[in-house]
Amino acid sequence: MSGEGADELFGGYNIYREPHSLRMFSYLPAPFNKMLKTLSSVLPEGVRGKSFIERGVTPLENRYIGKANIFDEKEKKLLLVNYLNGLENEKVTNPIYSSSLGYDPITQMQNIDIQTWLKGDILLRADKMSMANSLEVRVPFWINAFSIQLQNLVWIKR
Numbered sequence: 001m002s003g004e005g006a007d008e009l010f011g012g013y014n015i016y017r018e019p020h021s022l023r024m025f026s027y028l029p030a031p032f033n034k035m036l037k038t039l040s041s042v043l044p045e046g047v048r049g050k051s052f053i054e055r056g057v058t059p060l061e062n063r064y065i066g067k068a069n070i071f072d073e074k075e076k077k078l079l080l081v082n083y084l085n086g087l088e089n090e091k092v093t094n095p096i097y098s099s100s101l102g103y104d105p106i107t108q109m110q111n112i113d114i115q116t117w118l119k120g121d122i123l124l125r126a127d128k129m130s131m132a133n134s135l136e137v138r139v140p141f142w143i144n145a146f147s148i149q150l151q152n153l154v155w156i157k158r
Contacts, residue, residue: 003135004126008113009069013105015064018055025056033057060105061097065089066116093114 007013017068027032033056040053055063069089077083096115100108130137 002126002139004116004122004137004139005118008110008118011110013113016106016109018064019060019109022052022056060108061090061093062111064095064112066112 008106024146025036028036037051037057040050040057043050058086093112093116096112100111119158126137134145
């Protein structure tokens with residue numbers, strides 16, 4: 001038995017708290033947020049609060065592309081010999097965000113992680129490692145009927 005997927009389902013990662021800490025920006029008028037964005041762009045890297053302001057004035061769809069992101073598109077182009085244009089992060093995440101319209105930001109973030117990182121990395125890695133050692137791993141949190149019921153409870157408690 002494995003607990004893979006439980007953090008994504010129950011919101012166990014600290015990053016899922018970010019929408020609460022950034023909520024204050026949603027109460028500010030748009031021109032003020034635009035001014036803050038300009039201010040943060042001229043602050044030197046490493047200044048305390050710069051990243052907080054940048055995240056606060058950037059819409060969720062543009063700032064959260066999942067837990068498995070390491071390099072931005074410019075860095076990928078520099079590092080990868082066979083970089084493929086047209087596979088930018090937004091091409092993957094925009095349809096997921098579209099299917100999550102109307103849900104709160106935490107649920108949208110969880111949905112991004114479930115649809116990308118969990119399926120394409122976590123569960124795949126657990127499966128490969130267990131099979132390499134002649135083991136069968138069960139992931140009880142992702143049994144369809146059970147996970148649907150749990151998701152309904154999680155959304156209500158939030």
